[in-house]
Amino acid sequence: MMATLVLVAAEVVGGVLGRSVALLNDAVHNLSDVPALGISWLAMHWAQRPADSEKTYGYHRAGTLAAFTNAIVLVILSLWLGYEAIGRLRAPVEVIESWMIWTSVAALAVNGGITLALVRGRNDLNLRSILIHNFGDALSNIAIIGGAIAIRLTGAHSIDPLLGLAIGALVLWSSIGILRESSHILLEGRPRELRLEEVARAMLKIAGVQEVHDVHLWSLGGGHHALSLHARVPDMHMDECERILLCIQEKAAKDFQIHHTTVQLERAGLPARSGYVMPEPAKRG
Numbered sequence: 455m456m457a458t459l460v461l462v463a464a465e466v467v468g469g470v471l472g473r474s475v476a477l478l479n480d481a482v483h484n485l486s487d488v489p490a491l492g493i494s495w496l497a498m499h500w501a502q503r504p505a506d507s508e509k510t511y512g513y514h515r516a517g518t519l520a521a522f523t524n525a526i527v528l529v530i531l532s533l534w535l536g537y538e539a540i541g542r543l544r545a546p547v548e549v550i551e552s553w554m555i556w557t558s559v560a561a562l563a564v565n566g567g568i569t570l571a572l573v574r575g576r577n578d579l580n581l582r583s584i585l586i587h588n589f590g591d592a593l594s595n596i597a598i599i600g601g602a603i604a605i606r607l608t609g610a611h612s613i614d615p616l617l618g619l620a621i622g623a624l625v626l627w628s629s630i631g632i633l634r635e636s637s638h639i640l641l642e643g644r645p646r647e648l649r650l651e652e653v654a655r656a657m658l659k660i661a662g663v664q665e666v667h668d669v670h671l672w673s674l675g676g677g678h679h680a681l682s683l684h685a686r687v688p689d690m691h692m693d694e695c696e697r698i699l700l701c702i703q704e705k706a707a708k709d710f711q712i713h714h715t716t717v718q719l720e721r722a723g724l725p726a727r728s729g730y731v732m733p734e735p736a737k738r739g
Contacts, residue, residue, distance in 0.1 A: 455491045458484055461564045465557055472553025475542045476598050476617040479535045480561065483594065483625060487587050511714075515675035518639045521582075525633035528587070532626035539618030546611045554602035554614075562595035586628045594621040642672040645679050648710055653681065656709055660701045662687050662694065664722045674714070681706050682716040695719055 465481035468474070500516035503509075565588050572585040594617075601617045604610070644650060654666045665686035673679050687698055699717055706712040 455488055455495075457564050457568070458487050458491065461561050462488070465561060468553045468557030472550040472557070474549045474554045474598075474602075474614055475538060476594075476601065476614045476621065477554055477557060479538060479618045479621055480558075480591070480594050480598060482531065482535065483621065484561070484565075484591055487584070487591070491584060511674050511680075512678075514678045515639065517581075518636050518675040521632050522636035522640060524584075524587070525629045525636060528625050528629035529633065532622045532629065535622035535625070536619055539615040539622060542615035542618065543612060546615065548611050549602075549605060549614050551602040551606040554605075555599055558595045558598040558602070562592055562599070565589075565591040565595060582632075586632065590621075590624050590628055593624065597621070639673045639675055644671045645673045648679065648712075653706070653710060653712075654683070656705055657683065657685065657702055660698060660705065662690070662698045663702070664688065668718075671712075677711075678714070679710070679712045680714040680716075681710075681712045682718075684718045684720055686720050686722040688722050 462481050462485045465477055465484060469477035469481055500513040503513045505512040569585060569588040569592055572581055572588065597617055597620060601613045605613050638646075648671055650669055650671060653671065654669050657663055657666045663685050666683055667686075668682075668684040670682045671679065683702075685698070685702065687695065698719065702717050703715045706715045
């Protein structure tokens, strides 16, 4: 956060003195990383808190909520950057290339270092949102350096606002992807890597399970998934019911990495009160 704040200050000075809208836009873009880093840091600590009587599933979605908030901020910011760049296209301003180049070189060193430090956490949605932020920043720094060299060689000052538009489009594209994925988790959508029918059919392979319906899959965030289902079984002793429950939970954990499974057993032969997940009741030869 401190490195990013110093970088923002340097880019604002370089953008004002160099009269570069691309550099100023990149400074605002980097400034958005400061609250994003703060929110993500707080979310990581919240996610480690155990479940309590208020948050019975724990705080796993704190990181997802942080990613969602960051994405909304970036969508708004990218639209504003695009508007500013279009204004400069209509009335180009002569820029000072040397300020663009050396300020962007320093920015690239900072953003590149942060990006490399976050690569190992790319599987976490919260950390990936920060990784994409800084990777996009590093790319925009490279683009500004190249643009400044092109302006010096050609004298085409419209390159600067064009770079601003490109940076805004990059931010918008990456932010919409994070927004879509985080909102899917917050709305308790099915984990992308799991298939409802596949999970249901796996449960039917357990001895004693004759039918599976009312299956629900959702993500708690941070790679933690949950499953609930109704399973029809024949009349049997409670010990056998316990065995089936344990088998369902073990299969969910082993085959699908689902470690929170809720099962309701129902006696076979009674009509279901909810729609079947399976195309037809399981047939046993």
